[in-house]
Amino acid sequence: MGDSQADAAGQWKIGIGPGIMVAPTFPGSSSVKAYPLPAQDISWNNRVFSQGPDVLGINVLRGKDYHVGSSISLDFQSRTSSDDPRLHGLPNVHCGPKLRLFADYTWWAFTGSAAMYQDIGGTGQGRTVTTDLVASVPVGRLLLSIGPGFTWADAQYTRTFFGITAVQSAASHLPQYQTGSGIRDVHMNVDATYDFSRRWSSALALTAGRLERYAAASPITESRFELTAVAAVSYRF
Structure with missing residues (x-):
């Protein structure tokens, strides 16, 4: 009984701490806004997890x-x-939950996702697809x-955040603008994680996009340049 309980406990990985995200006030904005958020990193058997913005997820297939x-x-x-x-004169766009489908593969120092x-x-935010390739040292x-x-966006997403209908143009005095699907941005990721001890660690993630x-x-759009930063400190149990 004791060994089975220890094995079950060993399948859990739990890290919790405070975090903050700084992101554009709205897509295309030249100003930024800060959001406090929990920096949780919780998983069971590398199968079920809760990590950062992923409130609840499951690795359907997993390997080393x-x-x-x-x-x-x-x-x-x-x-x-x-x-x-x-x-x-433009409609508000609210934030909300999204279904995320993902896949990643690591070979040597490189991870594609x-x-x-x-x-x-x-919320009218449609569908986006993001692909990344990073090298870790x-x-x-x-x-x-x-x-x-880079990030690809469907026509609904671009219409919601960047399109302007005739009615919206009359209300906002901005010119009409029709959109479609296509590449939303190209970006560069820089992530750094530092272990202070076996229990304490810090993380910084920067994404600079165009x-x-x-x-x-x-x-x-006021600025084509976008910078998103997430900083966190966590304690591992």
């Missing part, structure tokens, strides 16, 4: 070098007319990962 699965993820992308005077995000909260207690990626196509040319 790969994962394939799904999760319910929170997305903070939103927009309100109070964010910027230029947005008056792809994730599809589907709006399931009725351990330096003592520091693990540094860096690499490029809006493309419909997102770049929209009258709503």
